[in-house]
Amino acid sequence: MKLTSLRIIAKDIQQSVSFYEKVTGSAAQWYTEDFAELSTSTITLAIGSTRTMKLFGEDFTESAGSKNTITEFLVTNVDDEYKRIKDLTDDIVQEPTTMPWGNRSLLFCDPDGNLINFFTPVSPEAIKKFS
Structure with a gap:
């Protein structure tokens, strides 16, 4: 599959x-x-x-949008992406934050309220996982 x-x-x-x-x-x-x-x-x-x-x-x-599903995009630099997209939406749920599992994540919504996560692996384990 x-x-x-x-x-x-x-x-x-x-x-x-x-x-x-x-x-x-x-x-x-x-x-x-x-x-x-x-x-x-x-x-x-x-x-x-x-x-x-x-x-x-x-x-x-x-x-109605979905808060139980997140569409995720692996990006090179989540902080740069935040600067680029922050004016595209009024619904930033979480500014770039380093998560306990080693990804730096930016969470925001599309026009219909669907959740989107841009993330960049930053811990050695996360970097290894996505390389």
């Missing part, structure tokens, strides 16, 4: 795709007005409008 993508359902897909393009530095590939993907070297971030859920037999008319 191979995890290939993570899909986010957005109430305003244009706003969300623009946000993720700025956050990741990747350009989106639009397939329809209701579905786009941003590809990184390791995974694809898919973004669908709430209308796409009807294709699965579900009718979600709004996206």
Whole structure:
């Protein structure tokens, strides 16, 4: 089994795709007005409008965000990334902080309230794990 993508359902897909393009530095590939993907070297971030859920037999008319799932991005320097993205969101949950497991993490929300973590391994154990 191979995890290939993570899909986010957005109430305003244009706003969300623009946000993720700025956050990741990747350009989106639009397939329809209701579905786009941003590809990184390791995974694809898919973004669908709430209308796409009807294709699965579900009718979600709004996206409530998720506080029990965190989309995580390994970055070279979390402090530099914080300077770059802090004006993209009004919802910084945690400024860069070194966690007990050895990652320096920045936690913030996308326009729909979904949690995003940018992290940089800083302890010898964490650096080894991600190298």
